Each structure stands twice: as structure tokens, then as C-alpha cells.
Amino acid sequence: MATTQAPAVRDRFAALLDPGRVIDHPLERRLYGRDGSIAQGDCGLVVLPETTAEVVACMRLAHDLGIPVVPRGSGTGLCGGAVPLDGALVLSVARMSRILEVDPSVPCARVEPGVLNLDLSTAVRHLGLHYAPDPSSQQACSIGGNVATNAGGPHCLASGVTAQHILGMEIVLADGEVLRLGGTAPDPPGYDLRGFVVGGEGTLGVVTEITVRLSRNPPHVTTMLLDFPTVAAAGAAVGGIIGAGVIPAAMEMMDQKMVVAVEAFVRADLPVEAAALLLVEVDGTAAEVASHTAVVERVGAETGAGRVRVARDEAERALFWKARKSAFGAVARIAPNYYLHDCVVPRTRLVEILARIYEIGAELDLVIMNVFHAGDGNLHPLIAFDRRDPEQVERVHAAGTLIIEACVAVGGVLSGEHGIGLEKRDFMPLTFSATDLEAQACAREAFDPEGRMNPAKVLPIGSRCGEIVLDAGSLPEGTWL
Amino acid sequence: MTTVLAPRTPGEAAQALSEATAARASVTVAGGGTRSRRGRPGPPADRELRTTGMDRVVAHEPADLTLTVEAGVPVTEAVRIAASAGQAWPQAEVREGSTVGGVLAAAASSRQRLRSGAVRDSLLEVVIATGDGRLVTAGGRTVKGVSGYDIPRLAVGSLGTLGVIVQATLKLWPLPPARAWFGAGGPLADRIAAAERALTGGVRPSSVLLGPGRLAVELAGPEDDVRAPEGLAPLTEAPAEPAGEGLVEAGVSPALLGELAVRLEEAGLPYEAWMGVGICRVAVGSAGDVARVRGWALALGGHASVIDGPDHLRADPWGPEPPGVHLMKRLRERFDPAGILNPRMLVWA
Numbered sequence: 001m002a003t004t005q006a007p008a009v010r011d012r013f014a015a016l017l018d019p020g021r022v023i024d025h026p027l028e029r030r031l032y033g034r035d036g037s038i039a040q041g042d043c044g045l046v047v048l049p050e051t052t053a054e055v056v057a058c059m060r061l062a063h064d065l066g067i068p069v070v071p072r073g074s075g076t077g078l079c080g081g082a083v084p085l086d087g088a089l090v091l092s093v094a095r096m097s098r099i100l101e102v103d104p105s106v107p108c109a110r111v112e113p114g115v116l117n118l119d120l121s122t123a124v125r126h127l128g129l130h131y132a133p134d135p136s137s138q139q140a141c142s143i144g145g146n147v148a149t150n151a152g153g154p155h156c157l158a159s160g161v162t163a164q165h166i167l168g169m170e171i172v173l174a175d176g177e178v179l180r181l182g183g184t185a186p187d188p189p190g191y192d193l194r195g196f197v198v199g200g201e202g203t204l205g206v207v208t209e210i211t212v213r214l215s216r217n218p219p220h221v222t223t224m225l226l227d228f229p230t231v232a233a234a235g236a237a238v239g240g241i242i243g244a245g246v247i248p249a250a251m252e253m254m255d256q257k258m259v260v261a262v263e264a265f266v267r268a269d270l271p272v273e274a275a276a277l278l279l280v281e282v283d284g285t286a287a288e289v290a291s292h293t294a295v296v297e298r299v300g301a302e303t304g305a306g307r308v309r310v311a312r313d314e315a316e317r318a319l320f321w322k323a324r325k326s327a328f329g330a331v332a333r334i335a336p337n338y339y340l341h342d343c344v345v346p347r348t349r350l351v352e353i354l355a356r357i358y359e360i361g362a363e364l365d366l367v368i369m370n371v372f373h374a375g376d377g378n379l380h381p382l383i384a385f386d387r388r389d390p391e392q393v394e395r396v397h398a399a400g401t402l403i404i405e406a407c408v409a410v411g412g413v414l415s416g417e418h419g420i421g422l423e424k425r426d427f428m429p430l431t432f433s434a435t436d437l438e439a440q441a442c443a444r445e446a447f448d449p450e451g452r453m454n455p456a457k458v459l460p461i462g463s464r465c466g467e468i469v470l471d472a473g474s475l476p477e478g479t480w481l
Numbered sequence: 482m483t484t485v486l487a488p489r490t491p492g493e494a495a496q497a498l499s500e501a502t503a504a505r506a507s508v509t510v511a512g513g514g515t516r517s518r519r520g521r522p523g524p525p526a527d528r529e530l531r532t533t534g535m536d537r538v539v540a541h542e543p544a545d546l547t548l549t550v551e552a553g554v555p556v557t558e559a560v561r562i563a564a565s566a567g568q569a570w571p572q573a574e575v576r577e578g579s580t581v582g583g584v585l586a587a588a589a590s591s592r593q594r595l596r597s598g599a600v601r602d603s604l605l606e607v608v609i610a611t612g613d614g615r616l617v618t619a620g621g622r623t624v625k626g627v628s629g630y631d632i633p634r635l636a637v638g639s640l641g642t643l644g645v646i647v648q649a650t651l652k653l654w655p656l657p658p659a660r661a662w663f664g665a666g667g668p669l670a671d672r673i674a675a676a677e678r679a680l681t682g683g684v685r686p687s688s689v690l691l692g693p694g695r696l697a698v699e700l701a702g703p704e705d706d707v708r709a710p711e712g713l714a715p716l717t718e719a720p721a722e723p724a725g726e727g728l729v730e731a732g733v734s735p736a737l738l739g740e741l742a743v744r745l746e747e748a749g750l751p752y753e754a755w756m757g758v759g760i761c762r763v764a765v766g767s768a769g770d771v772a773r774v775r776g777w778a779l780a781l782g783g784h785a786s787v788i789d790g791p792d793h794l795r796a797d798p799w800g801p802e803p804p805g806v807h808l809m810k811r812l813r814e815r816f817d818p819a820g821i822l823n824p825r826m827l828v829w830a
Binding site: 103105106149150152156160161163164179180181183184185186187188189190191192193195196198199200216219239242243245246247284285286287288290291344345346347348373376377378411412413414415416417418419420428431432433435436437438439440442443444445446447449458459465 | 542543544545546547567588590598599601602611615616617618619621622623624625626627628629630631632634635637638639643654655656658681683684685702703704705706730732733734735736758759760778781782783784786799800803804805806808809811812815816827829
């Protein structure tokens, strides 16, 4: 793990970039062996290309040397997708961070993959535009990483996840070939390779440029906080609002433990005595906002909401969202580590699954808090723990498994927006048959016949397409598989 | 003689394809047959698989906004079921006689694409029967989810060449409280300017269609928003689609669609440009028309395919090969190893 890479290999990459952009120091490589998950990998060299031509050169050399490659954006991913195994080369696109073009007449932007999500929206705000997907990590995560994981965010409820906002891309395949897929002209003939690459988790190639759809800012926005005496009442309100024909721009739920933690952190005057809080945002024309707000207020009253607090101005709206998006930072006050889960259930099963999650927490003596995208049934149970206590870590893993199994049992799926990566890889057989997984392996193998791109991610060990078995990769200690 | 295969279940469809692969028999896949006049012309395939016998409604979960149906269910029926719960499948182009599977295989998005998005974004889970007879499920039935590789996106628009879509789970949306069409005539430059105003105004239109001598805008939402925009008057019905011997669909950047419209009006070709989307459908009567439209689309950085028409218009249905054809070929080989499915639909794949 701590050994230096073979100098010959390092020097060959250094000749392509410059020595300062090839990282070989064991300490730094240890940092690149991690991402936002709790897995620690085994990182080989790290290269930091700045242009597509440099990416191509690195990919060709890796191809010639037969080295596996793990593409990396900001490293904020939560499923271990950017964690290298077995000394794989990490190719970071963090230095490819230019916004190349903004075209308000489409509207779209052409960006390099290292551009940060929030930076893009900030850069186009003066045009009345924004980039719709808004993961909670949007200040730190990159558009390239968003493409890899098909990232979501609170506002994906009405506007859709990343795949619906990617018009085209440039991708460098495992052998160094460059392809431009899609673009501003919709529906080119043939298969939708562009759409397929989104969510590919770095296993299909390195995306080096992305054309994203920009969205017009809604003329009116109203943001509301509703507090409920029980989780079931909050769940009923979610169902009631959707049932009334309103898909809010965002509809987030926070349970009491989380509200208490956030309030201590943000001081937004949140009702800490409530069992659950709903943050509902509606946007659009004045008429849409008025009618949707009325529905939210009516359903809130019918389902037992204590009061509906409407943000009076942009500052208060920002405070509501700060409370929502600081949830994970707030947990640092409770325990040194947290494990953030991600799974989806049919919206109608939300209350039932939350009850089961509380049960799991009680059975295993763990603090589990919830803050999540209620509108689309996308749960994010958060388990607070201390990784220095190995016995506790074991219980955390056990709870994770039970939560996933419970979600799948009520018709859910493994992940809503974080991806499969290493974390969920071995759970894939819970939702897919061997035949289904073989088909996925075949689709992946069409892009990367040698299986060198981000090996051992997404598909379980032994998944194969015909005679070709995907390289399993050895799992480092401390992963939760 | 073409043998007709009429499976009544996904399992029967897979079995029929397994047998066809074993016999190396080519198979044409047909849903309602409303979008079958596409691809390169040629002699009939050895067998024709009709999906219309697979017509079960598997599950409608209005509270979860999902509908799962077998591929042979008529699209009109799917829309009726959704509407019975106050919901819609707004991304789908609804034609009498079309099937859900056919709409998806042809990636037939509706005129409401401007606001509702492309039909490929509405498919949550798909079951396909591959060319060699495997039943593969991909995606997930929840309204949101990452479930491994996005095979549903590959299936949509694959024209049956990767596998036969046998079942689909669709994401539904609430029906808008009100909707109506508004229109205007006048010089092209004025209509393009009016289209731009409609696209950037406060009310997000569901559709802004430019056609010869006309502009049509559909608004949907609360009653207060469904009022004639300045300079437009109410229309009693949706505008007619361009009619001709064949139909070309061009795709160009939405920013350049007006330029394509200028050339089409000069040439006197009936057309319908989906402003803000970048799609333009053009009625054509000759191979020369196809070539002209394609030439203009290519010059604007786009593309143009013949999506409906008799054989003589389809000598070259697509124009230049898109990037990544070798990847498409590899995908095809892995899902339809004997290459039996719709062999003329995407020849380079």
C-alpha cells in the first residue's frame, strides 16, 4: 500500500504531463484511495490531465501497460465509485474545470468535467438560468462526477435527474479513442449512447466534456415548512399533495432526530418538538404557485400539520434550504462518522419503511436519522457512528444490509442517486437475475472489452458476458461488502 | 412466405426468438404497425413477431405515479388508464393503433416534449426479449432510481434491434387542470419572434410549433395561465401534422431551428418545427426532397432521418453514420448475436 510505484511507469506518465501532475507520494495516494464513502482503497499513480489530448495520452499509455484506470471528479461520491483497488491508476479531471461556452439561445453550456455543480449555476445566474440537478454536495461535486453517478438532488422531483439534463458529451474510451456523443441536435440516429454513458460510474470511459441543458429560473417560488406530530402524518401529507395532482419542485422530509441536530447547527428556529418536518417548494407562474401553495396548505391542515411556515423572503428561503443541506454537517456534532444510505421505495410505502428503519436502529442500538427526498420515495437513512469502534462498525454494516433488504422487499431499488459502485455491488442480485446481470455486463463490455475501466464496480464478482468474466478486484479491509 | 409469430406472453416471445436464432431466421418486429415504414427497404423477413397479443395491464399504481403494461397494450389504452386516475403519459406520441412497445422502440416523443421531456425519460423499467431469447429486466419500478447500467435508455429508439420490448413501467404525471392551443399567422420573421417570446415568457408552454404560414402554441396549467398570449388567438383544435408521401424528422440545435424553417418555407415543403426542442418534421415526396432537407440539417450541424415513407424514399434513411457505430455493433452482437432482429432498421448497427 505504501510502496512507491515503479519509477519507470511514473516517468512515462510524467513525460506525458509534467512531473507536478503525476502524484506518487504514498501519503497523497492514500488520500486518493478514498472518496465520500467509508471505503479505503489502494491507489496507484494519480494523474491530473488538463486537456482531452492529455487524457487520451494517459489512456493510451495505461492501455499499453495494461493498467486499470479509475476516473475521479471531486471525490464526493458516496458509493465508493471513485475508490481505486489493487493499485489502479487514478485519473482525476479536477483540473479540467473550465466553462467553455454558455449559449442562452438553446439554452445550454459546454463544460469540462471538473466544473463544480454550483459554480455552473452561479456562472449563468445573470442570464436567468440554472443547472437543475442540485445534489446536497453541489458546492463540491463536479459535473463529471454527476454524469458518472446520474446524480439527483431535491429539485429532481419535478425536473428529473442528471440524465435528463445532459445533451451531449465527449468521451475517451479505454483504448484512447475519442467520441462525441449526442449534442444540441436531439435524437441522432442509432442507440442513445449518450444516455447510456450517464450513470456509467466511470466504467465506460472518461467523460472529458459535457454539454448540459440549462433551465430558465422560475418566475415565482414559494418555500414552506410544515411540522407534523407523527411521521405517518407527514407521509400522508406527501401522498395527499401528489394525489391532488401537484408535483412540487421539491418535497423533503426530515425526522425529529435530524431536526434537532440541524437546529443546533443552523439555528433556523425549526420546531424541534415535531416528529417530522416537510420542506415543500413550489415554483412556476404566479397562478401555479398560488394554486399549488393552496393545495399544500389544505393537505397540511387535513393531515395534521401544526403550522405551515412560508418563507417570507429570499433570505428565509435560503435559511430553510441551508437547514436541509447542512444536515450532514450537523451530524458531526453527534458522532465522528456517519454512513449515509440511499435507497428508493414506492412513495406509498414510505411510512412503513421508516418504521422498519427505526426498528433496525433499536435492534442494533444505533442512532439512525432521516433526511430525504420524500416526493420520490428516495430515502437517506443516516447512521451516526464512531469508526474507531470495530464492533460498532460491524453493527453499522449489518443495519445497512437490513435497510437495503427491507427497501427491496417492498418493491424498492438499491439506489436513488448515489450509484452502485462498491457499496451496493453485491446487493445487485437482490433486484436482478443472473440473466439480467449478464446483459448489463455485456453492455459494459461493449464499451470496455478488457474491463480496465473502474474494475470491480457496479456488477458483482463473477458477472460475465459470455466467456468474459469481469475482473473481480480484491476488496480492501474495512469495506462493507 | 413470412411466418407470423403472435406470442401472448413475454415468455412465449422469448421462446419464439430463441427458435428463430437457432434457425437463423430473420424476424420483423411489429407493434401496431403505425411506424413500420422506416429503415432500408428490402424483401420481407422470414418471420414477423407481433407484440399485440401481449396486452396485459400488469400494475397501475396511481399513488406511486407508475403504470406497468405489456408491450402490446395500445398507447390509447395506456393513456386512458392513466387519465382514469387524473394522470397522463405526456411524453408519448399517441396515435390510434400504436402500441406502448412500438412508441418506445421508435422513441416517438410527443409534441409536448418542450415541457414534458423526451419519451426515453419516462421509461422506468423495461423487460426485453433479446434476439437469442433471454428475458432481461433492467431499470426499476420506482419513479427514481439508479439500478446499474441504463439498458432502458438503450432500448428506447433501438427499433427492436437489441431485443423486443415486452413490458414497460412508465412514469406518469398529473393531468394539467386546463390546456388549449393558440395560433397566429403572419410573416415568418414575426412568427419566429413570437415563438421566442412564448419560449422565454413566464408561462412555460407545453408546445411551440412553427409551420408554413402559422405558429401554434399550447399552454397547460391553471386556468389563469391558459389565456391567449399577446398576438395569438385561440385555436379550436391542435394543428394538423404535415402530410405528404413520406416524413423526414430532422434534429438541429434549438437555436438554429428558425434557420431551417426559413429554408423549408422558401422550398414550399410542409413542415412542423418544435421550437425550443430542435425537432422538425417535414413532409417529403421524393428522394430529392429527402436529400435537400438532410443537406440543410447537416449544414446546421444536425441530422435527418426518414421516419415514414414508401420504399423509394428510403434508399438512404439516415444519412451519415453517427459517432460510435462500432459500439452500437458490439451492443447489437451481445443482445442479438445472430443478427435476426429487424435487420434493415439500423443497418450499421
